Amino acid sequence: MGKELRLVLLLMLLCQKGNAELQTFCPVRCQCFTPVQVLCAETWISYLPKNMSRQITEFILMTSSVAHLFPNTLEDSPQLTKLIFLNNVLTSIHSQAFTHLTNLQELEISGNPLLNHLYLGTFSKQGNLTKLLLNYNQVNELLPGMFDPLKNLETLQMKGNIISDLPEFIFLKLNKLLVLDLSQNKLTEVKRQTFAGLGKLETLKMNNNLISNLTSNTFNNISQLAELHLEGNKISELADSIFCMLTNLKVLNLRGNLLTSFSDKVFGFQLSNLMELNLKGNRLTQLYSLSRFTTLTDLTLSSNQLSYLPQTIFKNVTTLENIDLSENQLNSLPGTIFRDLFSIKTIHLNKNNLSKVEANLFEDQLLMQKVYLSDNQLETVPLGLLDPLIMQYTVRLHGNPWKCDCHLFYLHDWVLKNSQDIEMLDRVLCHGPSFFRGQTVASMDKDQLVCQVSEDEMPDMRNCILQASRNSVTIKCRVDVSSPITVKVLFEEEGGTVKEHILTNKSGPSNCSNVAIMESPNE
Numbered sequence: 001m002g003k004e005l006r007l008v009l010l011l012m013l014l015c016q017k018g019n020a021e022l023q024t025f026c027p028v029r030c031q032c033f034t035p036v037q038v039l040c041a042e043t044w045i046s047y048l049p050k051n052m053s054r055q056i057t058e059f060i061l062m063t064s065s066v067a068h069l070f071p072n073t074l075e076d077s078p079q080l081t082k083l084i085f086l087n088n089v090l091t092s093i094h095s096q097a098f099t100h101l102t103n104l105q106e107l108e109i110s111g112n113p114l115l116n117h118l119y120l121g122t123f124s125k126q127g128n129l130t131k132l133l134l135n136y137n138q139v140n141e142l143l144p145g146m147f148d149p150l151k152n153l154e155t156l157q158m159k160g161n162i163i164s165d166l167p168e169f170i171f172l173k174l175n176k177l178l179v180l181d182l183s184q185n186k187l188t189e190v191k192r193q194t195f196a197g198l199g200k201l202e203t204l205k206m207n208n209n210l211i212s213n214l215t216s217n218t219f220n221n222i223s224q225l226a227e228l229h230l231e232g233n234k235i236s237e238l239a240d241s242i243f244c245m246l247t248n249l250k251v252l253n254l255r256g257n258l259l260t261s262f263s264d265k266v267f268g269f270q271l272s273n274l275m276e277l278n279l280k281g282n283r284l285t286q287l288y289s290l291s292r293f294t295t296l297t298d299l300t301l302s303s304n305q306l307s308y309l310p311q312t313i314f315k316n317v318t319t320l321e322n323i324d325l326s327e328n329q330l331n332s333l334p335g336t337i338f339r340d341l342f343s344i345k346t347i348h349l350n351k352n353n354l355s356k357v358e359a360n361l362f363e364d365q366l367l368m369q370k371v372y373l374s375d376n377q378l379e380t381v382p383l384g385l386l387d388p389l390i391m392q393y394t395v396r397l398h399g400n401p402w403k404c405d406c407h408l409f410y411l412h413d414w415v416l417k418n419s420q421d422i423e424m425l426d427r428v429l430c431h432g433p434s435f436f437r438g439q440t441v442a443s444m445d446k447d448q449l450v451c452q453v454s455e456d457e458m459p460d461m462r463n464c465i466l467q468a469s470r471n472s473v474t475i476k477c478r479v480d481v482s483s484p485i486t487v488k489v490l491f492e493e494e495g496g497t498v499k500e501h502i503l504t505n506k507s508g509p510s511n512c513s514n515v516a517i518m519e520s521p522n523e
Helices: 003-025 406-417
Strands: 031-034 037-040 058-062 082-086 106-110 131-133 155-157 179-181 203-205 227-229 251-253 276-278 298-300 322-324 346-348 370-372 394-396 430-432 464-469 472-478 485-492 498-505 515-521
Touching: none
Parallel strands: 037 058, 058 082, 082 106, 106 131, 131 155, 155 179, 179 203, 203 227, 227 251, 251 276, 276 298, 298 322, 322 346, 346 370, 370 394
Antiparallel strands: 031 037, 464 472, 472 515, 485 498
């Protein structure tokens, strides 16, 4: 027997031995991927397994028929450090169900649509717990003191329940809490005392609740908060100085509320660390100044009702990298609104009512990577508008009624030169003149970009005669000086096809003709 064959057989024997060892400690109807991990995920499992190996430290129960956790349910497994109940049919948890699990560091009880109550004392022995997830149940009430034993808790999530009220001082003893998520509940009021004691809180989420008003006392005693998520609520008003205690706040998300105005006064005079501000999907009609947000890098104002922004709104906000003003009602922007914002990488102006932009709008944005001007009312852009784009960039121009005449020379040349950097180039279409409607700007020849001559610009045609004879049209014009002259005639057929005919008089200075004649058959 060769050496390689003996090695293969040895490995097979070791694998079989390992699998056999796994099976010796793995509970019936469950799967054990390692000696310390057990997964039970069968709908017909109606009770927790007994006599698990003392090696097991992580136990996961999913999609089972377990409906109740009884007293001392897991008393034979005090070594567990991670316990997860996910998408089961739990209807009740006895207050002593976890009494023996003093080593637990992570506990999740989520996705139980019939679980509506937690008893006082349920977590009384979990002093080592750092992560508690109670998401997407039907819990409707939190009892005072139920979280007091969790002195080492860092993450607490209770999103997707039907909690309508938070007891005063409910989080008082959670001195190490870093993340708090109360999103998608039914909260209508947040009291000042609710968050007392959360001195090191870094993240607070309350999105998709029904909060209608926040007072200046709501967030007292959580000055270390780094992220505050209030998205998806019904907040219509923010009191001045409401966030004045949040001196270390880095992220503020107020997306999807009912705010009609927003002022930097909500922070009082202490504002030095905010980096992300999201106000998308509110009802903002006006903004005056964000000049005190001097550390802001990301600003989202999309999906509001803004029709005007003052010239100095971003003054001193020199750290801005991303600005989203899309889906508003902006008709125009001051040419210097982005002045001195040298760090900007992304500007979203799409889906507004912009009919014109100033040539110097982007003059300071040499690092810009994304410019979205799509879905506005632009017929042309001024000379030099896009010249500051010198880095690797992406531009969107589609959805505008581009007028393909002589005023589009600059954009036409820029599009041809930078076609690989324009997204959806095939949707950048001429809207006028009518005989070019629907044609892509990139497919136009520059000679086709001509303007209609106004009466003031019309040359003296008194010496011109138009004659028609059978299938010919003759134009005779007498000119005052001898010079080359070009006559273009465009014929539009019934199907919309345009054919261009050109006649050029190339007579030299010594051999001039004072009559230019073009004859073309009628088509």
